Amino acid sequence: MQRSSPPSSDPSAAKAGPRGPVLELRDLVTRFPGDDGPLSIVDGVSLSVASGETLAVVGESGSGKTMTFLSAIGLIPPPGRVTSGQVLLEGTDLLTHTPEQLRAVRGERISMVFQDPLTGLNPVFTIGEQIVEVLRAHRKLSRAEARKKAIELLERVQIPDPGRRVDDYPHQLSGGMRQRVLIAMAISLDPSVLIADEPTTALDVTVQAQVLELLAELREESGMAMVLITHDLGLVARHADRVAVMYAGRVVEQGSAKAVFEQTAHPYTLSLFRGVPSLDTDTAQDLIEIEGQPPDPAFLPPGCAFEPRCFLGQGRASCQATRPGLQPTLGTEHQTACLHSAELTATRARA
Amino acid sequence: MAGYLGRTLVQLVATLVGIVTVAFFLMRAIPGDPALYMLGDFATEEAVAALRSRLGLDLPVYQQYLVFMERALTGDLGRSVVTGQPALAEMLSALPWSLSLAVAGLAVAVILGVPLGILSAIKQGTWVDMTIMLVALMGISFPVFWVGLVAVLFLSHHAGLFPALGAATGGGFWTQIHHLTLPALVLGLSVAAYIARLTRSAMLEVLGQDYIRVAHAMGVPEPRIFFRLALRNAFIPILAVIGVTFAWALGNAILVEVVFSRPGLGSTVLKAVLARDYQLVQAGVLVLATGVVLINATLNVLYGVIDPRMRSD
Numbered sequence: 162m163q164r165s166s167p168p169s170s171d172p173s174a175a176k177a178g179p180r181g182p183v184l185e186l187r188d189l190v191t192r193f194p195g196d197d198g199p200l201s202i203v204d205g206v207s208l209s210v211a212s213g214e215t216l217a218v219v220g221e222s223g224s225g226k227t228m229t230f231l232s233a234i235g236l237i238p239p240p241g242r243v244t245s246g247q248v249l250l251e252g253t254d255l256l257t258h259t260p261e262q263l264r265a266v267r268g269e270r271i272s273m274v275f276q277d278p279l280t281g282l283n284p285v286f287t288i289g290e291q292i293v294e295v296l297r298a299h300r301k302l303s304r305a306e307a308r309k310k311a312i313e314l315l316e317r318v319q320i321p322d323p324g325r326r327v328d329d330y331p332h333q334l335s336g337g338m339r340q341r342v343l344i345a346m347a348i349s350l351d352p353s354v355l356i357a358d359e360p361t362t363a364l365d366v367t368v369q370a371q372v373l374e375l376l377a378e379l380r381e382e383s384g385m386a387m388v389l390i391t392h393d394l395g396l397v398a399r400h401a402d403r404v405a406v407m408y409a410g411r412v413v414e415q416g417s418a419k420a421v422f423e424q425t426a427h428p429y430t431l432s433l434f435r436g437v438p439s440l441d442t443d444t445a446q447d448l449i450e451i452e453g454q455p456p457d458p459a460f461l462p463p464g465c466a467f468e469p470r471c472f473l474g475q476g477r478a479s480c481q482a483t484r485p486g487l488q489p490t491l492g493t494e495h496q497t498a499c500l501h502s503a504e505l506t507a508t509r510a511r512a
Numbered sequence: 513m514a515g516y517l518g519r520t521l522v523q524l525v526a527t528l529v530g531i532v533t534v535a536f537f538l539m540r541a542i543p544g545d546p547a548l549y550m551l552g553d554f555a556t557e558e559a560v561a562a563l564r565s566r567l568g569l570d571l572p573v574y575q576q577y578l579v580f581m582e583r584a585l586t587g588d589l590g591r592s593v594v595t596g597q598p599a600l601a602e603m604l605s606a607l608p609w610s611l612s613l614a615v616a617g618l619a620v621a622v623i624l625g626v627p628l629g630i631l632s633a634i635k636q637g638t639w640v641d642m643t644i645m646l647v648a649l650m651g652i653s654f655p656v657f658w659v660g661l662v663a664v665l666f667l668s669h670h671a672g673l674f675p676a677l678g679a680a681t682g683g684g685f686w687t688q689i690h691h692l693t694l695p696a697l698v699l700g701l702s703v704a705a706y707i708a709r710l711t712r713s714a715m716l717e718v719l720g721q722d723y724i725r726v727a728h729a730m731g732v733p734e735p736r737i738f739f740r741l742a743l744r745n746a747f748i749p750i751l752a753v754i755g756v757t758f759a760w761a762l763g764n765a766i767l768v769e770v771v772f773s774r775p776g777l778g779s780t781v782l783k784a785v786l787a788r789d790y791q792l793v794q795a796g797v798l799v800l801a802t803g804v805v806l807i808n809a810t811l812n813v814l815y816g817v818i819d820p821r822m823r824s825d
Contacts, residue, residue: 268731
């Protein structure tokens with residue numbers, strides 16, 4: 162008997178086909194009240210990530226990376242408020258959701274792992290109870306079923322002896338184990354998007370690699386989209402498909418990881434790269450920190466926010482006068498918000 | 513857990529021995545002679561000396577202490593020099609009155625204070641929060657005896673809802689509860705105010721923790737976050753205060769007992785001190801201290817139940 166043609170839900174076909182974005186932020190603005198009027202902490206951010214893809218969001222602390230995604234899932238701490246834009250999750254705008262609808266989406270379809278696993282787990286409940294709490298917030302499960310699922314999840318994040326560990330309290334686990342538990346909670350309902358906010362910053366170097374590997378495996382298995390918020394460019398190179406670089410609440414460069422690494426089109430990105438020690442660096446000259454501090458949102462320069470620290474534009478009248486928007490470079494999806502990015506490309510061509 | 517319970521038990525016994533010892537020497541340090549008090553101002557020196565030797569008061573203090581401790585271990589705390597009744601039995605008969613008042617007062621405090629504190633924390637910065645905190649501040653500021661008098665005036669004298677005096681010592685259960693209500697309210701209100709403020713700050717601290725943000729990010733509904741995930745953490749400091757206030761409530765029961773003319777430990781101990789009735793005072797101190805120490809031991813065990821970190825050695 163001949164097999165009929167495969168059904169359209171063949172996973173390999175779905176994977177190979179063109180994928181629309183799962184999560185798309187459009188022109189998102191989040192404001193906090195300041196002494197002289199509202200401050201835009203997130204200032205017109207547009208980003209997107211497709212299923213099975215990892216988008217790295219890079220920038221120094223205070224650049225608005227975390228705030229952008231807290232805004233997206235409705236967890237911006239008061240008195241902050243999302244004032245405009247859209248957050249499209251599989252086509253529906255989360256900003257039009259009621260708080261209860263938004264709650265139902267969180268954890269179920271979009272989930273988040275935070276930076277510090279030591280404080281991320283509730284000290285007075287077992288890790289099993291905490292995973293069960295998440296499962297039962299979204300599914301009608303009996304306690305026994307939920308517990309069984311919790312053990313499966315612990316196994317999935319490679320916690321040894323999950324049947325016994327499920328009754329452990331957080332203080333009985335190491336930092337790396339706790340982050341695995343938090344990851345287990347975050348993926349417990351098979352979300353379409355996982356936001357990992359500096360998931361390894363608080364961990365030992367040896368554990369960092371394991372946790373990242375786990376995240377990569379989970380993404381591979383489930384085909385979810387992943388947003389990796391980080392300031393570690395080493396991670397970006399290894400794990401990201403696409404990169405968005407943020408500065409002062411805006412995206413200043415974005416594109417495929419390859420394009421951003423090889424044809425860096427924003428001086429800020431280039432400065433970040435120079436801050437990364439690498440084995441093939443010949444001279445100490447390449448290891449310069451970016452001078453100065455990220456700008457205070459209350460005192461943003463009128464022109465390009467990076468101009469005062471920029472090796473290319475510092476003091477230039479054009480940079481001080483206009484704040485550049487994102488523009489495509491060389492007709493690709495690689496975009497940069499720099500008036501003089503052509504000079505960067507030229508410099509590299511000569512070198 | 514067994515080691516934890518064992519430590520708690522050892523602490524309990526050591527504390528009791530310490531308290532009884534201190535009480536013994538303090539009483540001896542207060543000027544005044546029970547023999548003189550009993551025989552009156554016109555007693556002969558011989559009669560006083562005879563009574564002192566019969567009561568063992570002529571022995572050096574350390575010997576009196578050894579005799580006292582030896583008897584105390586067998587549960588014999590001597591007889592009241594005033595009434596001639598066994599001192600321990602007299603105190604124990606007063607205990608239920610004070611205990612019921614303290615427990616009822618504390619129940620009022622917890623039942624009012626904890627929910628108001630939670631509400632205040634959840635509605636932080638709103639008029640609900642401000643109203644609750646203003647009332648709580650007033651509750652803390654007014655002294656117990658004044659609140660007692662005002663309560664008697666309005667709830668008892670004007671409204672006639674509750675009896676103003678007495679404990680209905682011979683009455684049935686519900687009559688006694690009826691008599692207990694007003695004193696318990698008076699005792700409980702100021703503690704309720706304190707517990708409300710404490711609950712609020714404990715909840716606010718917990719609600720700012722990372723694990724609460726994680727719970728929000730995982731879509732756990734707010735009622736579950738507030739009343740389960742956050743409250744169990746916030747309850748650790750609340751429990752500590754309940755322990756302290758129980759001791760406070762037993763002590764303040766004296767004031768409330770006087771205002772409402774109720775029998776109890778407070779009034780019995782007060783009378784005994786004035787009469788230099790050593791045996792009765794010692795029995796009273798022992799009973800009060802045992803009560804407080806037992807409560808604290810119970811709380812220690814409860815800490816262990818609530819906070820797993822306390823259990824691990």
